Amino acid sequence: MTVSRYRKFTVVTALAAFAMLSGAAFAQQPIKIGYAADMSGVCGPLVDGATKAFKLGVEELNKSGGLLGRKIEVIERDTKTRPDEGAKEVRDLIVNHKVDVVTGVCSSAVLLAETAVSAEFKVPFYSAIGSTQTANIEKWQPYFWQTQPNALMEAVAAAEYVARNKNWKKIVPLAYDYEWGHTSVKAFSEHLKKLRPDVEIAAMVPVKLGETNLTSYITAVLAQKPDAVYGAIFGGGLVNLVKQGKGFGFFQQTNLVTLTTVDFLQSMGADMPDRGMSGFSRAPFYALLDNAKAKAFTEAFKARYNKDPDDWAVLAYDGLMFYAEAVKQAKSTRAEDLMKAVTSIRYAGLRGNMVVRPLDGQMNAPSWVGTVGKNPNYPYMVLKDLVRIEADKTMPTEAAIKAGRAAAK
Amino acid sequence: MIAVQIVNGLMEGMMLFLIASGLTLIFGITRIVNFAHGSFYMLGAFLTYQFSPYLLPGTVGGFVLSVLAAALCMMLLGMLFELLVLRRIYGSDDLMQLIITVALVLVIRDAVRMIWGRNDVVVSMPEGLSGALQIGGSFFPVFQLAIFGAGVLVLAVMVMVIRFTRAGILLRAATDDRGMVALLGINQSLIFTGVFAVGSFLAGLAGGLAAPFGNINYLLDTTVIVTAFIVVVIGGLGNLYGALAAALAVGVLKGLGVLFFPRLSMVLIFLIMAGVLIVRSLGREAVGK
Numbered sequence: 275m276t277v278s279r280y281r282k283f284t285v286v287t288a289l290a291a292f293a294m295l296s297g298a299a300f301a302q303q304p305i306k307i308g309y310a311a312d313m314s315g316v317c318g319p320l321v322d323g324a325t326k327a328f329k330l331g332v333e334e335l336n337k338s339g340g341l342l343g344r345k346i347e348v349i350e351r352d353t354k355t356r357p358d359e360g361a362k363e364v365r366d367l368i369v370n371h372k373v374d375v376v377t378g379v380c381s382s383a384v385l386l387a388e389t390a391v392s393a394e395f396k397v398p399f400y401s402a403i404g405s406t407q408t409a410n411i412e413k414w415q416p417y418f419w420q421t422q423p424n425a426l427m428e429a430v431a432a433a434e435y436v437a438r439n440k441n442w443k444k445i446v447p448l449a450y451d452y453e454w455g456h457t458s459v460k461a462f463s464e465h466l467k468k469l470r471p472d473v474e475i476a477a478m479v480p481v482k483l484g485e486t487n488l489t490s491y492i493t494a495v496l497a498q499k500p501d502a503v504y505g506a507i508f509g510g511g512l513v514n515l516v517k518q519g520k521g522f523g524f525f526q527q528t529n530l531v532t533l534t535t536v537d538f539l540q541s542m543g544a545d546m547p548d549r550g551m552s553g554f555s556r557a558p559f560y561a562l563l564d565n566a567k568a569k570a571f572t573e574a575f576k577a578r579y580n581k582d583p584d585d586w587a588v589l590a591y592d593g594l595m596f597y598a599e600a601v602k603q604a605k606s607t608r609a610e611d612l613m614k615a616v617t618s619i620r621y622a623g624l625r626g627n628m629v630v631r632p633l634d635g636q637m638n639a640p641s642w643v644g645t646v647g648k649n650p651n652y653p654y655m656v657l658k659d660l661v662r663i664e665a666d667k668t669m670p671t672e673a674a675i676k677a678g679r680a681a682a683k
Numbered sequence: 684m685i686a687v688q689i690v691n692g693l694m695e696g697m698m699l700f701l702i703a704s705g706l707t708l709i710f711g712i713t714r715i716v717n718f719a720h721g722s723f724y725m726l727g728a729f730l731t732y733q734f735s736p737y738l739l740p741g742t743v744g745g746f747v748l749s750v751l752a753a754a755l756c757m758m759l760l761g762m763l764f765e766l767l768v769l770r771r772i773y774g775s776d777d778l779m780q781l782i783i784t785v786a787l788v789l790v791i792r793d794a795v796r797m798i799w800g801r802n803d804v805v806v807s808m809p810e811g812l813s814g815a816l817q818i819g820g821s822f823f824p825v826f827q828l829a830i831f832g833a834g835v836l837v838l839a840v841m842v843m844v845i846r847f848t849r850a851g852i853l854l855r856a857a858t859d860d861r862g863m864v865a866l867l868g869i870n871q872s873l874i875f876t877g878v879f880a881v882g883s884f885l886a887g888l889a890g891g892l893a894a895p896f897g898n899i900n901y902l903l904d905t906t907v908i909v910t911a912f913i914v915v916v917i918g919g920l921g922n923l924y925g926a927l928a929a930a931l932a933v934g935v936l937k938g939l940g941v942l943f944f945p946r947l948s949m950v951l952i953f954l955i956m957a958g959v960l961i962v963r964s965l966g967r968e969a970v971g972k
């Protein structure tokens with residue numbers, strides 16, 4: 275080998291090594307997830323379990339080698355449950371941190387603000403907790419999907435449950451006085467009327483968001499002597515409704531049908547009335563233990579955080595794993611490739627086989643309904659006689675979505 | 684039905700009075716608008732949550748002990764805050780007291796979030812106070828009747844102290860003319876510390892008493908302080924009896940509002956506050972002329 279040949283050889287080898295190394299470095303570029311969550315503000319208590327589960331999921335994925343050989347990096351932001359703050363943070367995550375996907379939102383208002391930014395920059399965005407159907411219908415954009423039953427679907431599931439109780443003839447809706455409360459009551463009433471034309475549904479009693487003393491509302495509702503009260507109310511407000519309602523003999527006089535997620539059941543503990551309470555749930559871990567993945571997740575969550583995962587935790591984890599599956603199938607994190615995978619893959623998750631409908635980005639997420647009661651396996655009451663209501667019963671039809679979009683124009 | 688809503692409103696009003704009494708007392712004497720009053724209320728609730736499993740859990744006596752312990756802790760904290768911080772700013776710009784009390788709100792909120800987390804915590808209703816008292820066809824909650832009783836007791840004690848004790852005479856004198864009280868050789872700073880301690884005790888007491896009534900989380904401070912301010916403003920800043928009347932009126936009005944104009948019930952209260960403020964300012968103008 276002459277000197278010049280030798281030199282050429284070294285240069286070529288060096289170049290090749292450099293190319294390979296930089297290629298490897300490129301492959302090592304992490305997948306960035308922008309986690310813009312409502313960590314403080316009204317949603318704070320709900321997001322807590324979700325964030326814990328999300329972190330657990332990311333750790334598991336990274337331990338098993340990441341996605342497409344790339345590590346997952348999470349950039350956390352607190353939206354303070356404020357739409358302006360949410361939009362600002364998501365914009366920053368996209369523009370300055372070049373995130374591949376955005377998630378974490380809980381509040382409907384923040385969701386709508388964030389989905390607009392996602393549409394503007396064509397960066398995928400999914401919701402696992404925030405559930406306004408407006409993001410699927412009127413404000414739908416092709417880079418959005420959601421993995422839990424949206425507000426309409428949940429209200430329809432509640433109507434299905436109420437309709438089964440043949441001796442309930444009069445229903446009074448009690449709901450938070452904002453978009454979610456109003457849409458829920460509307461969807462619930464319309465669906466119930468279809469199933470049971472004989473039921474009388476009274477005018478909605480609106481509750482101010484953040485109100486802590488609900489006694490006046492409770493007596494106003496009871497004065498109408500309803501067989502059941504449909505409560506579109508959640509979190510602390512729901513705790514207050516139940517605790518204060520007991521003092522008025524609420525559960526001796528009527529039945530409350532409401533959102534009974536695990537965090538609510540846990541925080542009520544022994545204070546939960548043992549009669550007159552029933553409800554719907556988005557992803558109760560105790561109904562999912564036949565599913566190996568759900569069982570493994572529940573055990574891992576409990577081992578790490580020393581408590582059972584609430585619905586929000588299950589949803590956040592399942593949502594993340596769905597994203598991971600979509601990335602694997604798409605073999606890319608590019609928005610167009612990913613969205614094709616999101617709307618075409620079949621994902622075997624914690625809640626069974628799931629698909630996302632291309633028309634509105636809605637996952638065929640089931641709801642659970644049942645009666646609140648004791649279960650020797652848990653120190654708090656859970657839903658008994660659980661019925662899983664599949665999404666085909668609750669998802670709005672294609673025609674309804676098109677009509678909703680046309681009306682919004 | 685109207686009668687039930689009125690009774691209900693009175694019970695809610697008494698709860699509001701418990702919250703507002705400390706705030707109005709502190710303002711009346713020290714002229715400090717204590718934004719951290721809601722935070723003391725919240726801490727009172729959290730401390731009651733913390734103490735109740737150790738002090739005869741589930742019983743009324745245990746509950747009362749937990750509440751008193753929590754209120755005493757708040758009294759201590761209030762005293763420390765007054766001695767270490769507020770004492771330095773009496774007489775300075777109003778903005779300064781705003782900055783300092785709001786800073787305390789933020790510090791307490793973050794501390795609560797670090798200690799007890801973001802999730803709601805719930806204090807169990809003591810066995811003897813849960814349930815309803817049935818009179819005819821109407822149900823009245825035992826717990827709120829007890830709170831009403833507690834409110835009346837607090838009011839009675841306050842009136843007795845203010846009317847018939849030396850401390851009360853000094854308080855009234857200090858409210859009227861602080862300078863003159865100082866000139867007479869009374870230790871004014873002692874009065875201020877005492878008043879702040881009592882005000883903080885009342886905030887802790889209200890928070891503790893209300894703890895089993897609903898959910899408790901780190902956001903409770905703002906919810907409470909807004910309502911307390913409304914009551915204090917309607918009643919006249921610094922006026923204890925005004926605060927009582929305002930609290931009861933707000934409670935009753937809310938009860939009736941929910942019944943007759945459900946969507947306007949909260950607005951009604953703000954309208955009254957606006958009305959009171961407008962009428963007061965008109966009065967001042969008239970005096971000025």
